[in-house]
Amino acid sequence: MTHSPLRARPGVVAAVVFLAAALLAGAAIAYFEQQRLALARADAAAVADDFADILEIQIDRALSVTYALAALVHQGEGRIDGFETLARALLPFYDNVEAVYLAPDGIVGQVFPLETNEAVLGLNLLEDPQQRIEARLARDTARLTLAGPFELVQGGEGVVGRLPVFLEDAQGNPLFWGFTMAMLRTPSALAPAGLSQLNERGFEFALWRTDPRSGVVQIIEQSSSATLSDPVNQTVPVPNATWTLSVSPVWGWSDPAGLAVKGASGVSLALLLAALAGLLVQSRVDRERLEDLVRERTTQIRARESELTRAQEVAKVGSWTLDLASGRVQRSEETERILGPYEGKPGTAQALFGPVHPEDREITDQAWQAACAGEAFDLCYRIRNGEQLSWLRARIEPAPAKAGGRRCSVGTLQDITEHKAADTALRESETFLNSVMEILPVGIWFLNAEGEIRFINEAGKRIWGGARYVGMEQFSEYKAWWLDSGKPIEPADWAAARAIDRGETSLGEQIEIECFDGTRKIVLNSAVPLRDDNGTVTGVVVLNQDITQDKVAEEEIRRLAFYDPLTRLPNRRLLLEHLAHAQATSARSMSEGALLFIDLDNFKTLNDTYGHETGDLLLRQVAERLSACVREGDTVARLGGDEFVVMLEDLGTNAEEAAVHAERVAEKILAHLNPPYRIAEQSHHSTPSIGITLFCGHRESLEDVLKRADLAMYQAKGAGRNTLCFFDPEMHTVLARRAALEIDLRQGLLDGQFFLQYQPQVDDAGTVTGAEALLRWRHPARGLVSPGEFIPVAESSGLILPLGQWVLEAAARQLAVWAGQSETSHLSLAVNISARQFRDPRFVEQVLRIIEHTGANPQRLKLEITESLLLDDIGDAIDKMSALKSHGVGFSLDDFGTGYSSLSYLKRLPLDQLKIDQSFVRDVLTDPNDAAIARTIVALAQTLGLGVIAEGVETAEQRSFLSEHGCRAFQGYLFGRPGAAEDLLAGSQTTMA
Numbered sequence: 001m002t003h004s005p006l007r008a009r010p011g012v013v014a015a016v017v018f019l020a021a022a023l024l025a026g027a028a029i030a031y032f033e034q035q036r037l038a039l040a041r042a043d044a045a046a047v048a049d050d051f052a053d054i055l056e057i058q059i060d061r062a063l064s065v066t067y068a069l070a071a072l073v074h075q076g077e078g079r080i081d082g083f084e085t086l087a088r089a090l091l092p093f094y095d096n097v098e099a100v101y102l103a104p105d106g107i108v109g110q111v112f113p114l115e116t117n118e119a120v121l122g123l124n125l126l127e128d129p130q131q132r133i134e135a136r137l138a139r140d141t142a143r144l145t146l147a148g149p150f151e152l153v154q155g156g157e158g159v160v161g162r163l164p165v166f167l168e169d170a171q172g173n174p175l176f177w178g179f180t181m182a183m184l185r186t187p188s189a190l191a192p193a194g195l196s197q198l199n200e201r202g203f204e205f206a207l208w209r210t211d212p213r214s215g216v217v218q219i220i221e222q223s224s225s226a227t228l229s230d231p232v233n234q235t236v237p238v239p240n241a242t243w244t245l246s247v248s249p250v251w252g253w254s255d256p257a258g259l260a261v262k263g264a265s266g267v268s269l270a271l272l273l274a275a276l277a278g279l280l281v282q283s284r285v286d287r288e289r290l291e292d293l294v295r296e297r298t299t300q301i302r303a304r305e306s307e308l309t310r311a312q313e314v315a316k317v318g319s320w321t322l323d324l325a326s327g328r329v330q331r332s333e334e335t336e337r338i339l340g341p342y343e344g345k346p347g348t349a350q351a352l353f354g355p356v357h358p359e360d361r362e363i364t365d366q367a368w369q370a371a372c373a374g375e376a377f378d379l380c381y382r383i384r385n386g387e388q389l390s391w392l393r394a395r396i397e398p399a400p401a402k403a404g405g406r407r408c409s410v411g412t413l414q415d416i417t418e419h420k421a422a423d424t425a426l427r428e429s430e431t432f433l434n435s436v437m438e439i440l441p442v443g444i445w446f447l448n449a450e451g452e453i454r455f456i457n458e459a460g461k462r463i464w465g466g467a468r469y470v471g472m473e474q475f476s477e478y479k480a481w482w483l484d485s486g487k488p489i490e491p492a493d494w495a496a497a498r499a500i501d502r503g504e505t506s507l508g509e510q511i512e513i514e515c516f517d518g519t520r521k522i523v524l525n526s527a528v529p530l531r532d533d534n535g536t537v538t539g540v541v542v543l544n545q546d547i548t549q550d551k552v553a554e555e556e557i558r559r560l561a562f563y564d565p566l567t568r569l570p571n572r573r574l575l576l577e578h579l580a581h582a583q584a585t586s587a588r589s590m591s592e593g594a595l596l597f598i599d600l601d602n603f604k605t606l607n608d609t610y611g612h613e614t615g616d617l618l619l620r621q622v623a624e625r626l627s628a629c630v631r632e633g634d635t636v637a638r639l640g641g642d643e644f645v646v647m648l649e650d651l652g653t654n655a656e657e658a659a660v661h662a663e664r665v666a667e668k669i670l671a672h673l674n675p676p677y678r679i680a681e682q683s684h685h686s687t688p689s690i691g692i693t694l695f696c697g698h699r700e701s702l703e704d705v706l707k708r709a710d711l712a713m714y715q716a717k718g719a720g721r722n723t724l725c726f727f728d729p730e731m732h733t734v735l736a737r738r739a740a741l742e743i744d745l746r747q748g749l750l751d752g753q754f755f756l757q758y759q760p761q762v763d764d765a766g767t768v769t770g771a772e773a774l775l776r777w778r779h780p781a782r783g784l785v786s787p788g789e790f791i792p793v794a795e796s797s798g799l800i801l802p803l804g805q806w807v808l809e810a811a812a813r814q815l816a817v818w819a820g821q822s823e824t825s826h827l828s829l830a831v832n833i834s835a836r837q838f839r840d841p842r843f844v845e846q847v848l849r850i851i852e853h854t855g856a857n858p859q860r861l862k863l864e865i866t867e868s869l870l871l872d873d874i875g876d877a878i879d880k881m882s883a884l885k886s887h888g889v890g891f892s893l894d895d896f897g898t899g900y901s902s903l904s905y906l907k908r909l910p911l912d913q914l915k916i917d918q919s920f921v922r923d924v925l926t927d928p929n930d931a932a933i934a935r936t937i938v939a940l941a942q943t944l945g946l947g948v949i950a951e952g953v954e955t956a957e958q959r960s961f962l963s964e965h966g967c968r969a970f971q972g973y974l975f976g977r978p979g980a981a982e983d984l985l986a987g988s989q990t991t992m993a
Helices: 010-063 065-075 083-093 132-141 188-193 256-265 269-315 333-339 349-353 358-372 417-439 458-465 495-502 548-562 572-589 603-610 612-627 655-673 702-718 729-751 787-797 800-819 835-839 843-854 867-871 874-885 903-908 918-922 928-944 956-964 981-992
Strands: 099-104 110-112 145-151 157-168 174-185 203-210 217-222 232-238 241-249 317-323 329-331 377-385 388-398 408-415 443-448 453-456 480-482 506-514 520-531 537-546 593-600 635-640 643-648 677-679 682-684 688-695 724-726 754-763 768-779 783-785 828-832 861-866 890-896 913-916 947-951 969-971
Touching: 010 065, 010 157, 010 174, 010 188, 010 203, 010 232, 010 241, 010 269, 065 083, 065 099, 065 157, 065 174, 065 317, 065 388, 065 408, 083 099, 083 110, 132 145, 132 157, 132 174, 145 241, 174 188, 317 333, 329 333, 333 408, 349 358, 349 388, 358 377, 358 388, 388 417, 443 458, 443 495, 458 537, 495 506, 495 520, 495 537, 520 548, 548 572, 572 593, 572 635, 572 643, 572 688, 572 702, 593 612, 593 655, 593 702, 603 612, 603 682, 612 635, 612 643, 612 655, 612 677, 643 655, 655 688, 655 724, 688 702, 702 724, 729 768, 729 787, 729 800, 754 800, 754 828, 754 981, 768 787, 768 800, 768 981, 783 787, 787 800, 800 828, 800 835, 800 843, 800 861, 800 981, 828 890, 835 843, 835 867, 835 874, 843 874, 861 867, 867 890, 874 890, 874 903, 903 928, 913 918, 913 928, 918 928, 918 947, 928 947, 928 956
Parallel strands: 688 724, 768 828, 828 861, 861 890, 890 913, 913 947, 947 969
Antiparallel strands: 099 110, 099 174, 145 157, 157 174, 203 217, 203 241, 232 241, 317 329, 317 408, 377 388, 388 408, 443 453, 443 537, 480 506, 506 520, 520 537, 593 643, 593 688, 635 643, 677 682, 754 768, 754 969, 768 783
């Protein structure tokens, strides 16, 4: 029987089977071990690739903030406005970024946040030994470059992305401006990439790069310090550099335990098949796990892309990618929003720039050509979507080329319409504000919190500069004084310094300044502090207004209001102020004072003889002599005309000693005013009459003190002039009586207590030709009051005006009555006219109205005026007399010869008659002088063709003398006393008989 060898040799068969099985198992084990190792490395490579992609995305996203900062630099054309505000808004969207920098010319100038990063300020990246290689690489390649890791200046370790920023010079050539930078502190900044998850999945890892300075491997982050065993290396492209992520299993690639198990399992086919099935199942699980991981990473990438889109929306900066080969443009959502629904033809400038404004198509076409050529550009242009016009800023630059990848360029698009509008509005506002500040006559200064001048307008320069302006950094270095005290203003006392140091607001401080040309001015100075949102003073606004001329005008107004323009002495108003102050001081100290009232004797004669100019010169010299007679604290004032007042203060508490001192001063004044005055090469003599009164406290009112001195002065004149006289207490009684008389005068006018009496005027034959109306006052208590008593009071109080008008009306009514009777129709009536009444501008009008109202015949009305009335304004007197003369009114010159008689005005005046004063008639028979004067007046009247009448004729001998020398009209007691109108003719006839 034949047996199969296998069957015959079961052991051999078994051995063969075992051997075959062993060989098969070994082959299977070897095969699956290779597959396991390949799969493990593939798994590790996939994981490493995923994490490398995540790292790349994280780093690219983090470093994209540098483009936003670069946009800020380009927008400001190199000027950095709002860096802190923009950085504060951007950083929340970039978790990995710890700080952002701006490094103009490669020198770090601004950083946010500033806390913990101050040390980096001022670092010169292009010269720093640790950073210059990669900094210069970024600059020279004009590409975003990730440098590091290295030890940070501010402490710790980190990596820094540097984006070189280029501006254009005047010729359009790129000009290196500096870097915009983002700092990522390692390893914390890499944490979002999840490298630590590799340990959870059983992998050791090391993230490293080759140091460009030394060429040695530089570990960026690793799971442990142990060297990796045959790791899988995955390239991590970063800007302008390359990192490598190395991954290997924690326990190595070999699996001794598994190999032993597989070897044991290979003993039997079941175990081999079970092992093979397990490997197949495990392989499938691994694939599913890998797919889940890919989906998870894809989701994360999309989430990051969404965050990037949101960040672009916040920053209003879109992005785009241009495929250089196809010319196709891929836009971000923010770019689509900015450009609107306009697509544009693919591969054209419109696809990139949108609906460009016709005027900007040339520059966008040029930029498109540059982009297609792989060149960078940065331009601003306009688009129009319907009726809406928008300003955009587009930037693009070539993206770093990847091995085997397509060439492309990436860029940003920003809607700057609001920026343009704001910039335009800001420029217009600045222009308007500058124009306003330049035309204002007020100096405007802006100072910072350190007191340094940051702005001054032209008015401020003119105020401080005088003829020129020299600026100073510190406002406190300017020279000034307080106007009220004259003390220098210390640096800490300036309104601006107080505003900065204490937050004070100062308005309208008057100071005197010294200009840079040496002149001085008076300035109204104000300062208002400027504060931030926290109330901290950040600066101050100072306003200066030149009030020098205002002060001059104010002083001139004060001078005009309080000083006599002729003599420059205080006037009545200022004298009263000084007197009130002296009384108040005297009331406190009980010290006596004195008031000296000075009137120049016969000044009117000199003034009328030589003219007002000579009189003014005399008054000036009198003022100078008076000022030389008193102490510095005493007051010399001019009340008006030729009246002066000297006020002496602090004469002691003894009234007798004060009187002695006042008398000495008065005698000194008499001595100084008596010497001749040399005026216009002529010598003039003038003497004073001085009235003195003492005062102490408020015993008397201001006006009472003046009245006492005035009354004492008149006593001095009555005592013979050129003398002094103290106020007599009895004079107070006179003043009181005078005041009471004035009150009674007013009441008498109201009650009709006045009446007229008529004294006849006769011709040479004794026939009554008229009368003189004489005013009389019958008081119910006083009885018949003498005209010599009440007429001066009426003159000084102004009551002479209504009283004189009443006399005129009563006389005119009497004339009208006489005209209606045949025996009296020929009579004329003389009425005395006071100086104040005649000077009234309405005098002529009043006389004519009275004549018309009463029906009196103006041919029978004769107005008697005095010589003194004519001296003030002879021209005005002639005009008024001529106006009345044209209506038939006659004029008689009363008291002729008692005053300053001038032939010149006698020839010019339209007079009808001269009246010889009774003072000459009284002694005409006994005094040769009076007789000569009477004869002269008669002869003068005859020469001038005027009538002449003598008053005060009381005897027949007086009448005969006057008649012998040509006088043909008479008035006096010889012909009749004043009486009622109805007794006029009868009384005259009786007297003559």
